[in-house]
Amino acid sequence: MKHMKVFVTGAAGYIGGSVAARLVSAGHAVTGLTRDHDKAAKLAAMGITPVVGTLDDGALLSSIARDVDSVINAASSDHRAAVEAIIAGLSGSGKTLLHTSGTSVIADDAQGAHGAGIVFDESTPLVTPPQKADRRVIDQLVMSAAAQGIRSAVICNSMIYGVGHGVARDSAQIPLLAAMAREFGVVRVIGKGRNRWSNVHIDDVVDLYLRAMHTTSPGAFYFAENGEASLAEIGEAIALRLGMPSVVEWGIADAARMLGRSRAHFSLASNSRVRAVRARQELKWAPRHGSVQDWIRDEMPVRSKPTCT
Ligand SMILES: NC(=O)c1ccc[n+]([C@@H]2O[C@H](COP(=O)([O-])OP(=O)(O)OC[C@H]3O[C@@H](n4cnc5c(N)ncnc54)[C@H](OP(=O)(O)O)[C@@H]3O)[C@@H](O)[C@H]2O)c1
Numbered sequence: 001m002k003h004m005k006v007f008v009t010g011a012a013g014y015i016g017g018s019v020a021a022r023l024v025s026a027g028h029a030v031t032g033l034t035r036d037h038d039k040a041a042k043l044a045a046m047g048i049t050p051v052v053g054t055l056d057d058g059a060l061l062s063s064i065a066r067d068v069d070s071v072i073n074a075a076s077s078d079h080r081a082a083v084e085a086i087i088a089g090l091s092g093s094g095k096t097l098l099h100t101s102g103t104s105v106i107a108d109d110a111q112g113a114h115g116a117g118i119v120f121d122e123s124t125p126l127v128t129p130p131q132k133a134d135r136r137v138i139d140q141l142v143m144s145a146a147a148q149g150i151r152s153a154v155i156c157n158s159m160i161y162g163v164g165h166g167v168a169r170d171s172a173q174i175p176l177l178a179a180m181a182r183e184f185g186v187v188r189v190i191g192k193g194r195n196r197w198s199n200v201h202i203d204d205v206v207d208l209y210l211r212a213m214h215t216t217s218p219g220a221f222y223f224a225e226n227g228e229a230s231l232a233e234i235g236e237a238i239a240l241r242l243g244m245p246s247v248v249e250w251g252i253a254d255a256a257r258m259l260g261r262s263r264a265h266f267s268l269a270s271n272s273r274v275r276a277v278r279a280r281q282e283l284k285w286a287p288r289h290g291s292v293q294d295w296i297r298d299e300m301p302v303r304s305k306p307t308c309t
Helices: 014-025 037-045 058-067 080-090 130-148 173-184 202-215 231-242 252-259 261-268 277-282 292-298
Strands: 005-009 029-034 049-052 070-073 096-102 151-157 159-161 188-190 196-201 220-224 227-230 248-250
Touching: 005 014, 005 058, 014 029, 014 070, 014 202, 029 037, 029 058, 037 049, 058 080, 070 080, 070 202, 080 096, 080 130, 096 130, 096 202, 130 151, 130 220, 130 261, 151 202, 159 173, 159 202, 159 292, 173 188, 173 231, 173 261, 188 231, 188 252, 188 261, 196 202, 196 231, 196 292, 202 220, 202 277, 220 277, 227 231, 227 292, 231 292, 248 252, 252 261
Parallel strands: 005 029, 005 070, 029 049, 070 096, 096 151, 151 220, 159 196, 188 248
Antiparallel strands: 196 227
8 A cells, every 4th residue: 555645633632643643553654733842742752743833824734735645634623724724735636635523513402301313324414503503614615625626525523432542542522421420429411311422433433534545535524433322321331430320410501511511512412313324335434343331331441630621
């Protein structure tokens, strides 16, 4: 397989770091963006060429994009100017751009009360909450960059679990629930925790990025999931793993006060249910993991830094 030059934004983050680590081990030459000099040194130690800068440095992003074969934007699903700068750098080149999105673009406002949200696949018209409309616009920008001669694709991740392979080891939702459980001595779920999220193991996510980098069709949109669980089921597994009693219910207003509205309503209390039909069919992606509860019960780190506030 041809070795490529790849630029990864968020290279010190959970998703970007895990993808970058795999790219390095596959022999690709990886340049990684970080804002932090200490993390830059850690990237260098992993064999990644660090570039210290931010997503606001449009000229820098465009210029690096022009110099590489592929760009993987994993620093943020919500930074439109960065996406525009990368597209400007890649325009007309036939090179690959993979953009990281998230399935809160189809989240509802169930507040933990029910699990009856729509199950979306790539052929289902998306229903995007107004608070996530800007994220959806960015996804569409990336898809329509195909018309400018870019092999662009959006990977729309559900709840990612598993230990990362880069500088950042923790994902978002499950480490947050576990950190809160350690702080309060009990696992809290919002409302009744009946709301359901699709989920996907980080190693399967990394497989998907590498497959898409090599074989995506231009303008594609791929959901990423390898299973689904309710937040109560996830909470029960965390309680078992941490040796705590069963979950307790938590009011949405209290949760929003403590975590902020977006994390309470969208990250933890919504339904976000998808099926990754297209990646399985088109990229022959075959995720190896299937049960987030099994991973939590058997493998979730029992101690890690609290990140709940
Ligand atoms: N984890 C999930 O389950 C999941 C699922 C779906 C979607 N997403 C979305 O995917 C994106 C990445 O998620 P993640 O879990 O990998 O997050 P993460 O661990 O926080 O990694 C993101 C990295 O991007 C870098 N970054 C953030 N803002 C930046 C900026 N303005 N300029 C330059 N670098 C910046 C940060 O690195 P430095 O501090 O080194 O600069 C950070 O380490 C987020 O937008 C997230 O909402 C995540």
